[in-house]
Amino acid sequence: MYTLYYAPGAASMVVHLALLEAGAPYDLRLVDLDAGAQRDPAYLALNPHGVVPTLVVDGRPLGESSALLMLLAERHPEAGLAPAPGTPGRGAWYAWIAYLASTLMPPFRLWFYPQDLHDTPDVRAAVQRRIEGVWDHLQAHLATQGPHLLGEQFSGADLLLTMLMRWSRNMPRPATQWPALAQLADRVRARPSWRRLYEIEGLREW
């Protein structure tokens, strides 16, 4: 049994999707970010960074959405969230998750939390360019080697990418303006896990 501390549509989303894909039993605990619940001492004891997600695994709280995605893929190999260890796709899968976590997570953090930096229009434009540059790169990859990040094989990396694409929906150029990215998102959004998560987390807008 897992316990997932989450906020609707936040970085916890990919962990929640992985749990649903795996059919693993879990409890959900809402962290009300608007009310500042992530800074409650009881929550900080679980997650010293004061962010979601936290996943309690065998009684131990762990953070970092991309690491939790990899952990769940390892603990539930039958879910097909990752190519099997030792196969050629496994290395590419690690690389895509590390790429998404290192290139998109930081600028999205700055986009949504401009107070983390001294915010100016120049900084905001640079953050936007950084995110759009990653969409360009992913478009080129998916157009030639898609439809998923690993080609024909769906994986948890596609869940992570689609969550990150979703975060761009109100940006001047949302990720769905890149056709191969839009096609990947359509595939992921058609999955039962995505639909079920929308029901559970009460999400409406893409």
Ligand SMILES: N[C@@H](CCC(=O)N[C@@H](CS)C(=O)NCC(=O)O)C(=O)O
């Ligand atoms: N690198 C972390 C980022 C987590 C993160 O920034 N979560 C945001 C929501 S998407 C959060 O909890 N924000 C609350 C705050 O910073 O006060 C991860 O991937 O888990």
